[in-house]
Amino acid sequence: MSEVKQAPGKISVVEWLLAVLACISVGLLLIPSDLISRNKMLYAKDYPAHLYTDASQGGQSEASWVDQSNLKWQCRLEDKTLSPYCSMQLDVAGFSGQGLDLSDFEKMTVWLNYSGNAEFVRIYLRNRNPNYYRPEDITSTKYNVVEVPVVELASGLTIEMDTIFVADWWLSSRKIPLKYAHPEFNDIIYIEIQTGSQVRDGTHQLQLDRIEWSGAWISQADLYKLIIVVWIVCIFAILLYRIVRLNIQLKHNQRYQSELQSINELLNFKNKKFEDLANTDQLTGLLNRLGIREALYQGQHKWKSERQPFSFILIDIDHFKKLNDTFGHDAGDSVLQAVAETLSGNIRRTDFLARWGGEEFLLVCPNTTLKEAEVVAEQLRQKVAAMEHPEVEPITASFGVSSMTEPDLKLLFKNADNALYQAKSAGRNKVVCNI
Numbered sequence: 001m002s003e004v005k006q007a008p009g010k011i012s013v014v015e016w017l018l019a020v021l022a023c024i025s026v027g028l029l030l031i032p033s034d035l036i037s038r039n040k041m042l043y044a045k046d047y048p049a050h051l052y053t054d055a056s057q058g059g060q061s062e063a064s065w066v067d068q069s070n071l072k073w074q075c076r077l078e079d080k081t082l083s084p085y086c087s088m089q090l091d092v093a094g095f096s097g098q099g100l101d102l103s104d105f106e107k108m109t110v111w112l113n114y115s116g117n118a119e120f121v122r123i124y125l126r127n128r129n130p131n132y133y134r135p136e137d138i139t140s141t142k143y144n145v146v147e148v149p150v151v152e153l154a155s156g157l158t159i160e161m162d163t164i165f166v167a168d169w170w171l172s173s174r175k176i177p178l179k180y181a182h183p184e185f186n187d188i189i190y191i192e193i194q195t196g197s198q199v200r201d202g203t204h205q206l207q208l209d210r211i212e213w214s215g216a217w218i219s220q221a222d223l224y225k226l227i228i229v230v231w232i233v234c235i236f237a238i239l240l241y242r243i244v245r246l247n248i249q250l251k252h253n254q255r256y257q258s259e260l261q262s263i264n265e266l267l268n269f270k271n272k273k274f275e276d277l278a279n280t281d282q283l284t285g286l287l288n289r290l291g292i293r294e295a296l297y298q299g300q301h302k303w304k305s306e307r308q309p310f311s312f313i314l315i316d317i318d319h320f321k322k323l324n325d326t327f328g329h330d331a332g333d334s335v336l337q338a339v340a341e342t343l344s345g346n347i348r349r350t351d352f353l354a355r356w357g358g359e360e361f362l363l364v365c366p367n368t369t370l371k372e373a374e375v376v377a378e379q380l381r382q383k384v385a386a387m388e389h390p391e392v393e394p395i396t397a398s399f400g401v402s403s404m405t406e407p408d409l410k411l412l413f414k415n416a417d418n419a420l421y422q423a424k425s426a427g428r429n430k431v432v433c434n435i
């Protein structure tokens, strides 16, 4: 069989696979989230910027560029309206019109230089959504806002994205339904830096340098789910692989078994053939001395154990030497075959006939008394005497009959041989019994 058995103690490919998978799983669970985080950096200078003030609401605040190329701007707030403000709006969608998708980030770090008397500035991340956004009105973007302390801004202030909320004034002035009232960051087209809500007048200078967003490639919950799914898939794949392998092995085994069976049948057939050859006389097709042995032992055994009568008859063709000399050896063979055929065609089914050697035959008669054997012998004698042969005639045979009186096959044979001798002496073509 082609199946290669795994040596004991040797680790299989599947076991290696599971070990590697276990290591990867543990590694993924232990690895610090920073190592598998992803970042997005926005340099403010790379985007078009515009300054706005409260003028449209009737205010008198003024905003102007100090260094436009470096996005440094100045605001002079005038406390003339309810909410005076100046702001710088970065058009992050640019010419492509493609907004920023910040929805998968968890943190935002802002580098912004400020000078003035304000403590806070506002940062707006303005999102576009067809449900509320109208292209002709830039203020229809959703105003996601966070107000941050200015002191930490220059060195980079990190803000959790989930602390950003949607500005109340925008929700109420736009009558936004509750289902759109949550913060959204999937299509940010403007980032706006605005003076804070607490300050009402004075001069302020601001310069936005850059903003960086960061977040894990995959959330902890998703990572657990992924690991579980991979394990389940692997276990199913391994089970499937084992089932397929077992099926293949089973088919191999069945094929191997049927091959063995047919080899066995062939061997049995050959054995039987050799056995038959070994037990058969080639000239006459009768049993030979070896072949009749079993019948002899059986007869003796039955006589011993059950006192079942057991007889046998020695048959010898008369003047066979003369026959050979006169008609030739081939004719002699032919006579042997013809006599064998006549004898075997006229014996009982329970008797066993063998060629004992030369022109001599032995008929073993189990469960037969001497008397019955004598009758059998007489019938056979007559049949042989009545035989017709194209070359040789007449053909006769002498019969010596004997029955077992002691469990001694030699004695039985000797008695039958004596009877045969007497039959020959008495002129041949005779049946003589001898106990």
Ligand SMILES: Nc1nc2c(ncn2[C@@H]2O[C@H](COP(=O)(O)OP(=O)(O)OP(=O)(O)O)[C@@H](O)[C@H]2O)c(=O)[nH]1
Pocket: 283, 316, 317, 318, 319, 320, 321, 322, 324, 328, 329, 330, 331, 332, 333, 336, 357, 358, 359, 424, 428
């Ligand atoms: N053709 C042939 N002859 C055989 C075979 N086996 C033995 N013989 C011959 O059979 C003859 C037996 O001769 P004998 O034992 O003298 O007996 P017989 O001539 O039959 O004389 P009686 O038995 O006294 O009638 C011998 O000449 C053997 O050579 C055989 O297979 N074929």
